[in-house]
Amino acid sequence: MSTNTMNSLADASGRVGASVTTGSGLSFVGVLRSEWIKLWSLRSTVWSFALVVVVSVGMALLIALASRMDQSGVAIPPEAQVGYLVTASTVGIFFAQMIVAVLGVMSVTGEYSTGMIKSSLTAVPRRLPMLAAKGVVVFVATYLVGLGSILAAYLVASAIFAQGDIGASLAEPEMLRGLFAGPLFLALIAIFALGMGTVFRSTAGGIATVLGILLVLPIVLGLIPADWATDASPYLIGNAGPEIVASSGFSAVKEGWQNLLIVIGWVAVSSVFAALLLKRRDA
Template identity: 50%
Template sequence: MTTETLKPASQAPRLRMPSAASTNRVRFPGILRSEAIKLRSLRSTVWSYAVLVLISLGLAALMAATLASSIEGQVPAEAQTAIVMQVSSFPVALGQLVAAVLGVLFIAGEYGTGMIRSTLSSVPRRLPVLWAKSLVLFATTFLVGLVSTVGAYLIGSPLLAASDVAAPLTDPDVLRAVVGGALYLALIAVFALGVGTVVRSSAGGIAVVLGIILILPTVLQLIPADWAANMIPYLLSDAGLGGLGIESGTPGGLEPWQQLLVVLGWVVASLSAGAILMKRRDA
């Protein structure tokens, strides 16, 4: 007859159950990867960036050919640099609209489909999602914008060279226009992301952003008052196109670095409003 010795309950193996905090905790690099996958998987991302590049190349070629045909005689060196800057950065004025639409769709599309609920349930603190979206959108749009502005320079330069107008890409002013154009496009996209977070509607967010970029400057120009004229240099598009080297001679007495701060102020205000509402409102 055999006897079985039972272990006391105190000696039984203990299993550690994961806490809710540990299972729900998602590190920021993982959130970044998730948002990068989302951005790549959006159909709007592909056509938006494709349109942005095609617009830049096409408009640069058109403007360079137009300017080259109208140039007569010898052009001073400073004027040559200004012309090359204008050709390289001219497409950004239209490209900003594409970047703005993409920025709104990146967040408002999730609200529209309801996918934002699963996103925020996996990241209960919520705000890391907004920061990750901002970083991914900024980096991607900056790279695509840089391809667009450099491509505009490479297409426009040979056409201008036929009229003896040339400036190297390493010229500080040309480089400021090329890099500044890409930076401005990236900041516009992030600004639109903040607006989309506040509005949570694709159509509404696009309407608000395009109204700020296009309609607001026109409205202020039509108001015959000093306060309206004094506000124009502090508008998003006016400060951006001037401070980032895309346009020169923007009125208002602001230095380029001050205009850059104005653009950053718009972006910070947009993201701050979006962060506050994302934290307080239900998904």
């Protein structure tokens, strides 16, 4: 065996040893980097995240102004003041969840529509590391944007409420819950949507299914006059998600961590189906 051949084999072995079992020369870090670049190269990503911030701040502004007018000249106890700030800071999440759901679906269906998915799966033939990396990137990006949007909403709402001597520190437990649980909910919705996008491989089909589960299914169950529908309603992802951020007092599932487990369960089901179908189907 020639020296050149031995050197080539050594180099190849080194690359495989350095990789994190992606089935190719790419390490998992390399796949992460590739997915990060792909996500932010899409104009829809920038516009979607910008819209999340605008919606969050805009809703905080509207809620704060409306609350100021309703409570003008009325003394508000400290615990109620915290509630006002939490509501104003996190109310935009209801609308933001739809935005990140669309983004989550498009982060994978966009590759199917352009044919780029074939190149991605060629680079990572074991496939699942690519899906995992895409999930990590979408989760982290959505969480960070969600955190920034809620913080910005809090600052805007605080400035308006301060004119009426209403305020609450970020150190308040309810404020901290909203600040960190809100972005977590949005990030989980994005991962749920990514899984559904992988299952359907169609932007229209994925978005319709995700928004149907989030928004339509709770309404449908609410219209059914049966005990089983009432009992099942709190376990829908669209109903359990907001309870992670702040308890409404109306849900049968009272604890935030219990609602978090419900949402994680929906995400897990979506992700498992996505992984199974990605492995079995042709690109």
